[in-house]
Amino acid sequence: xxxxxxxxxxxxxxxxxxxxxxxxxxxxxxxxxxxxxxxxxxxxxxxxxxxxxxxxxxxxxxxxxxxxxxxxxxxxxxxxxxxxxxxxxxxxxxxxxxxxxxxxxxxxxxxxxxxxxxxxxxxxxxxxxxxxxxxxxxxxxxxxxxxxxxxxxxxxxxxxxxxxxxxxxxxxxxxxxxxxxxxxxxxxxxxxxxxxxxxxxxxxxxxxxxxxxxxxxxxxxxxxxxxxxxxxxxxxxxxxxxxxxxxxxxxxxxxxxxxxxxxxxxxxxxxxxxxxxxxxxxxxxxxxxxxxxxxxxxxxxxxxxxxxxxxxxxxxxxxxxxxxxxxxxxxxx
Numbered sequence: 001x002x003x004x005x006x007x008x009x010x011x012x013x014x015x016x017x018x019x020x021x022x023x024x025x026x027x028x029x030x031x032x033x034x035x036x037x038x039x040x041x042x043x044x045x046x047x048x049x050x051x052x053x054x055x056x057x058x059x060x061x062x063x064x065x066x067x068x069x070x071x072x073x074x075x076x077x078x079x080x081x082x083x084x085x086x087x088x089x090x091x092x093x094x095x096x097x098x099x100x101x102x103x104x105x106x107x108x109x110x111x112x113x114x115x116x117x118x119x120x121x122x123x124x125x126x127x128x129x130x131x132x133x134x135x136x137x138x139x140x141x142x143x144x145x146x147x148x149x150x151x152x153x154x155x156x157x158x159x160x161x162x163x164x165x166x167x168x169x170x171x172x173x174x175x176x177x178x179x180x181x182x183x184x185x186x187x188x189x190x191x192x193x194x195x196x197x198x199x200x201x202x203x204x205x206x207x208x209x210x211x212x213x214x215x216x217x218x219x220x221x222x223x224x225x226x227x228x229x230x231x232x233x234x235x236x237x238x239x240x241x242x243x244x245x246x247x248x249x250x251x252x253x254x255x256x257x258x259x260x261x262x263x264x265x266x267x268x269x270x271x272x273x274x275x276x277x278x279x280x281x282x283x284x285x286x287x288x289x290x291x292x293x294x295x296x297x298x299x300x301x302x303x304x305x306x307x308x309x310x311x312x313x314x315x316x317x318x319x320x321x322x323x324x325x326x327x328x329x330x331x332x333x
Contacts, residue, residue: 002190003190003193003194003197004016006028006079007079007197007198008030008050008052008078008079009052009053009056009190009191009194011030011052011056011059011060012060013032013060013063013064014031014032014052014056014060015030015031015032016028016030017030017031019102019105019106020105021098021102021105022101022104022105023086023101024085024086025075025080025081025083025086026081027072027073027080027081027098027101027102027105028051028072028073028079028080029051029071029072029073029102030051030052030055030059030071031059031068031070031071032060032062032063032068032069033062033063033064033066033067033069035066035068036066036067036068037067037111037135037298038067038068038069038108038110038112039062039067039068039069039112039113039114039298040070040071040072040099040102040103040108040111040112040113040114041054041055041058041059041069041070041071041114041115041119042054042071042072042074042095042099042114042115042120042122042123043055043071043073043074043077043078043115043116043119044116044117044118044119044280044281045077045117045118046117046163046176046177046180047166047176047195047199047202047206048077048166048173048194048195048196048198048199049077049078049195049198050078050079050194050195050198051071051072051073052071052078052194053078053195054071054116054281054283054284055069055071055283057283057284057287057291058283058287058290058294059071061287061291061295062291062294062295062298065295065299066299067112067298070102070106070108072098072099072102074088074095074098074099074119075087075088075094075095075098075205075209076088076205076206076208076209077198077202077206078198078202079198080202080205082201082202082205084204084208087204087205087208087209087212088205088209088212089209089211089212089215090212090215090216090222091209091210091212091213091214091215091216091217091222092118092121092122092125092213092216092226093125093216093222093225093226094209094212095118095122096122096125096126096129099122099126100126100130103133108133109133110133110135111133111135112134112135112136112137112138112298113126113127113134113136113137114137114138114140114294115139115140115142116140116141116142116280116281116282116283117140117141117142117249117250117280117281118142119140119142120139120140120142120143120241121143121144121145123137123139123142124137124139124142124143124144124145124228124232125226125228127232127235127237128145128228128232128235131235131237134237135237136237136238136239136297136298136301137237137238137239137240137270138239138240138294138297138298139239139240139241139242139270140241140242140281140282140283140290141242141243141244141247141249141250141255141280141282142250143250143254143258144228144232144233144258144261144262145226145227145228145229145232146226146228146229147228147232147233147258147261147262147265148254148258148261153254153257154251154253154254154257155251156249156250156251157248157251158179158180158248159179162176162179163176166199168196168200170189170192170193170196173192173195173199174187174192177195179248179249180248180249180279180280180281181279181280181281181284181285182244182246182277182285183279183284183285183286186284186285233265233267234265234267235267235269236269237269238269238270238297238301238322239269239270239271240270240271240272240273240293240294240297240303240323241255241258241259241270241271241272241273242272242273242274242275242278242282242290242293242311243255243272243273243274243282244274244275244278244279244282244285244286245274245276245277245278246276246278246279247278247280248279248280249279249280250280252274255272256316258272259272259314259316259317260316263317268320269320269323271314271319271320271323272313272314272316273293273308273311273312273313273314274312274314275290275311275312276312289307289310289311290311292307292310293307293308293311297323301322301323302322302323302325303323303324304325305324305325305326305327308324308325
């Protein structure tokens with residue numbers, strides 16, 4: 001199927017929308033569902049990413065089960081505003097500021113949040129700085145910030161130079177994505193076309209984001225806003241975190257480091273999962289599994305026993321009985 005007139009994949013159950021932010025930027029997002037609690041889902045950070053690319057399998061499912069789902073194109077991605085005054089010049093902090101302006105523009109006073117990869121990190125940073133707005137968190141294969149010593153992070157097993165090889169062609173986009181996506185059938189021509197168009201249009205804005213990332217690591221005023229140590233690990237907002245066992249961009253050992261850091265802080269409010277046959281973008285690699293985990297968690301506040309076992313619930317520490325249904329004595333025997 002050809003792309004829409006806006007250059008995005010047509011996904012049944014998803015609508016393309018625009019909103020004007022308080023700073024004057026035009027923000028694009030896709031949405032699904034008309035009623036129910038709100039969920040804001042944040043896509044990953046590889047060039048060409050977007051709300052559609054990241055959440056096309058999950059958003060319609062959550063909407064069909066009673067939620068209003070919003071998947072914005074963050075600055076320098078998708079169809080976000082490419083004018084220079086709206087470039088994300090403060091790196092990840094610009095992404096946090098964008099989320100705040102986005103939810104304000106849509107009058108979302110309280111909502112569930114979710115994110116994959118850099119979207120996970122953005123969700124963590126947003127929740128750390130605006131905990132009064134967040135009901136719960138669904139997190140996938142991203143960082144919790146500096147609660148983990150960066151020196152301890154384990155390098156990925158893929159050729160990381162592939163992330164810098166996009167040359168404006170669908171072929172280069174495919175070469176960059178193939179190691180990251182475990183379920184190769186999800187990398188179709190329409191997706192490559194959409195992502196290539198977006199990455200080309202956002203080239204200057206994305207370069208400004210990368211430069212802003214470097215500057216924000218040395219600017220003490222931005223560093224303190226981005227710090228999560230002693231902040232995120234003290235929150236009581238419930239969450240689930242899923243990190244694929246076959247992730248080659250951020251290997252699963254990095255998930256273990258985050259679990260250990262939360263445990264060391266005495267924080268048991270995030271339940272960890274390590275699903276099999278799953279790479280860096282789990283909601284694309286195992287859509288049925290991730291859809292069910294997120295639905296049960298957002299809807300019930302607790303993942304069922306069957307789904308938790310399916311999703312590879314962590315055995316590295318005791319389960320959080322408030323977040324996961326416990327096996328009955330009869331079932332255990």
